[in-house]
Amino acid sequence: MTCAELLIRLLRDTYGTDTVFGIPGVHTVELYRGLAGGEASGLRHVTPRHEQGAGFMADGYARATGRPGVCFIITGPGMTNIATAMGQALADSVPMLVISSVSRRDTLGRGQGRLHELPSQQQLIAGVARFSQTLLDPDALPETLARAFAVFEGARPGPVHIEIPIDLFDAPVRAPRTWQRRALAPAAPAEAALAQAVDWLGTAARPLVLLGGGCVDAPQAARSLVEALDAPTVTTINAKGLLGRDHPLDLGANASLPAVRALAREADVVLAIGTELGETDYDVVFDDGFHLDGRLIRVDIDAQQLARNQAADLALVANADQALEALAARFAGVRLARDGGARTRAALAALDLPRDPAFAAYVPLFATLREALPEAILVGDSCATTYAANHLVAQPAPRRFFNASTGYGTLGYGLPAALGASLARPDLPVVALVGDGGIMFTLSELACAVEEGLPVVILLWHNQGYEEIRRFMDSAGVTRLGVDIRAPDFLTLAQGFGCLATRVAAPAELAHALATRPADGPLLIEIDAAAWQTAVD
Known part of the structure; x- marks a missing residue:
C-alpha cells in the first residue's frame, strides 16, 4: 500500500x-486517492470554505466529543x-x-520558488502545536501517529502537526505488524501527595474548589467530591455543566466578580484541578x-x-x-x-447577576433558549x-458550552466550531452565538452548513460593529476609529447561501423562530440588539 493509504487506514481502523x-x-x-478509496468508505470528508474554518470545525468536533x-x-x-x-x-x-x-524532500529549504513554498513550514507551525514533525521515512508513519495520540491521551492535549x-504520498510502505491501538494508562x-491533599481538605474550615476544562470527563467524581467536601x-x-445544571455548590464561571473573589480570599484550603488559573x-x-x-493544592x-500563575x-x-x-474515593x-x-447562595445573591445592568438584557434571551432547547450545545464566538x-448560562452536562473568549480569544470561531460540534453530536441541537463583527471572519462556512445539512441555529447579535472595543475606547478616552463598521444585509446573504434566515426583536419572536427551525439545515436568527433592549426593558 502507499503512504497515503496507510495514513487513512491507521486513522480509521486504529484510532477510530x-x-x-x-x-x-x-x-x-494522492492523499485524497487514499481517502476516497474503497477501504476508506467509513471516513467522512467535510469541505469547509477556508482552512481556518477547517481548524475551528475540528476544534468544535473535539470539544464536543473529547476525540x-x-x-x-x-x-x-x-x-x-x-x-x-x-x-x-x-x-x-x-x-x-x-x-x-x-514540498518534495529534495527541495525542502532550498528557496527555489516552488509552489506554496515556505522557508520552513515546520518551524512556522511549531509555535502553535504541541509538536510539529516532517515525515521523511514513510515507514515511520505508524510511530509518528502513535506519538500524536500519546499526546492527546497522556499529556496536555493540543494541536499536533505532521x-x-x-x-511520499504514493511511496510504498509496509503494513504495520498490528492495527491495534496501543493502550495508554x-x-x-x-x-503521598494524595494523602497530604486529603488531610488538608478533610480538616479545612472554609474549602474552595476550582474545576477547569481538564475535568470534563469525570462529572460523577467531581460531584461526589465537592458534595463530600461541602x-x-x-x-x-x-468546565461549565460539570456539576450538572444549577448545582447548589456551583459558583459558575464567576471568579472575576467580587463576591466569588471574596470567597477565594477567605478560603483556608483551595483545591484547583485541571485549570490554568489563567486570566x-x-x-x-x-x-x-x-x-x-x-493553602493551594493544584493538580495538572x-x-x-x-x-x-498561582x-x-x-x-x-x-x-x-x-x-x-x-x-x-x-x-x-x-x-x-x-x-x-449557604456560602454559595450568599455569593450568588450578592452577585445578583439577573439584575446586573451588564447582563439584564441577556437574561430573557438565555431563558428562551433554555426553554426551547434545554439540551443544546452552545458554541460562542x-x-x-x-x-x-x-x-x-448553566448547562446540564459538560462539553455543551465552549467558546473563543478563553485563551487565544480569536474572532470567527463560533460558526465553524458549531458546525464541528453538530457533526460530532447529531443527537443534540447546536446553537452558535455570534456577533455581526466576528461572523464576517468565517461567514463563508454557511455554505458548508447548507451542503452538509447541519441543523445549527446561528444566533447573530447585531450591535452595529465591535461593541466591546467601542467600550474600551470610550473608557480610555480614545476617539472611536474602526469600530463603527458597516454591516451587510445578513438575511439576504444567508438566503444566498441557501440558509433560512429571520430577524427577531423580542423573546416571543425568538421562541417562535426556535420552535419552527428546520431539521435538515441551518437557521440564521438575527437579533437587533437595540430593538431587543427596548423590548425587554
Missing part, C-alpha cells in the same frame, strides 16, 4: 477517526490559514491532528484581583503549568480525571459540614452574547 476536515489541493491529490479533530491541509497558504485555529486549540488544550503536505513531503497522583466550587467556562477564567476584568491566601497533567503549596502532576476519582461516604451551600453566557 470518522470525520476529516479539509480542502483538497494539487499537493494533496481529536482531524484536518487535511495543503502546503503553505493552507497552513498559514489554519494557524489561527491551531492557536486557539493550543491555548485551550484541545486535541487536533493537522496532516499537511510539504507534514508529509508530496513525493493516564497518569495517577502520587500516593465546598463552594468555581466551574470555569470550559480569561479568573481575571476577565484585567485587574489582577484574584488572590488565594489559603502539565508539570510546567503547576509553576505558573504558586501551589502542594502540586500534583496527574491526569485530572484520575485525581478526581482518587479523591472522591478517599471521601466516599463522607459528608462534611462547612456551610458550603468572541461577542456580547458569549460574554454574558459565560456568567449566566
Whole structure:
C-alpha cells in the first residue's frame, strides 16, 4: 500500500477517526486517492470554505466529543490559514491532528520558488502545536501517529502537526505488524501527595474548589467530591455543566466578580484541578484581583503549568480525571459540614447577576433558549452574547458550552466550531452565538452548513460593529476609529447561501423562530440588539 493509504487506514481502523476536515489541493491529490478509496468508505470528508474554518470545525468536533479533530491541509497558504485555529486549540488544550503536505524532500529549504513554498513550514507551525514533525521515512508513519495520540491521551492535549513531503504520498510502505491501538494508562497522583491533599481538605474550615476544562470527563467524581467536601466550587467556562445544571455548590464561571473573589480570599484550603488559573477564567476584568491566601493544592497533567500563575503549596502532576476519582474515593461516604451551600447562595445573591445592568438584557434571551432547547450545545464566538453566557448560562452536562473568549480569544470561531460540534453530536441541537463583527471572519462556512445539512441555529447579535472595543475606547478616552463598521444585509446573504434566515426583536419572536427551525439545515436568527433592549426593558 502507499503512504497515503496507510495514513487513512491507521486513522480509521486504529484510532477510530470518522470525520476529516479539509480542502483538497494539487499537493494533496494522492492523499485524497487514499481517502476516497474503497477501504476508506467509513471516513467522512467535510469541505469547509477556508482552512481556518477547517481548524475551528475540528476544534468544535473535539470539544464536543473529547476525540481529536482531524484536518487535511495543503502546503503553505493552507497552513498559514489554519494557524489561527491551531492557536486557539493550543491555548485551550484541545486535541487536533493537522496532516499537511510539504514540498518534495529534495527541495525542502532550498528557496527555489516552488509552489506554496515556505522557508520552513515546520518551524512556522511549531509555535502553535504541541509538536510539529516532517515525515521523511514513510515507514515511520505508524510511530509518528502513535506519538500524536500519546499526546492527546497522556499529556496536555493540543494541536499536533505532521507534514508529509508530496513525493511520499504514493511511496510504498509496509503494513504495520498490528492495527491495534496501543493502550495508554493516564497518569495517577502520587500516593503521598494524595494523602497530604486529603488531610488538608478533610480538616479545612472554609474549602474552595476550582474545576477547569481538564475535568470534563469525570462529572460523577467531581460531584461526589465537592458534595463530600461541602465546598463552594468555581466551574470555569470550559468546565461549565460539570456539576450538572444549577448545582447548589456551583459558583459558575464567576471568579472575576467580587463576591466569588471574596470567597477565594477567605478560603483556608483551595483545591484547583485541571485549570490554568489563567486570566480569561479568573481575571476577565484585567485587574489582577484574584488572590488565594489559603493553602493551594493544584493538580495538572502539565508539570510546567503547576509553576505558573498561582504558586501551589502542594502540586500534583496527574491526569485530572484520575485525581478526581482518587479523591472522591478517599471521601466516599463522607459528608462534611462547612456551610458550603449557604456560602454559595450568599455569593450568588450578592452577585445578583439577573439584575446586573451588564447582563439584564441577556437574561430573557438565555431563558428562551433554555426553554426551547434545554439540551443544546452552545458554541460562542468572541461577542456580547458569549460574554454574558459565560456568567449566566448553566448547562446540564459538560462539553455543551465552549467558546473563543478563553485563551487565544480569536474572532470567527463560533460558526465553524458549531458546525464541528453538530457533526460530532447529531443527537443534540447546536446553537452558535455570534456577533455581526466576528461572523464576517468565517461567514463563508454557511455554505458548508447548507451542503452538509447541519441543523445549527446561528444566533447573530447585531450591535452595529465591535461593541466591546467601542467600550474600551470610550473608557480610555480614545476617539472611536474602526469600530463603527458597516454591516451587510445578513438575511439576504444567508438566503444566498441557501440558509433560512429571520430577524427577531423580542423573546416571543425568538421562541417562535426556535420552535419552527428546520431539521435538515441551518437557521440564521438575527437579533437587533437595540430593538431587543427596548423590548425587554
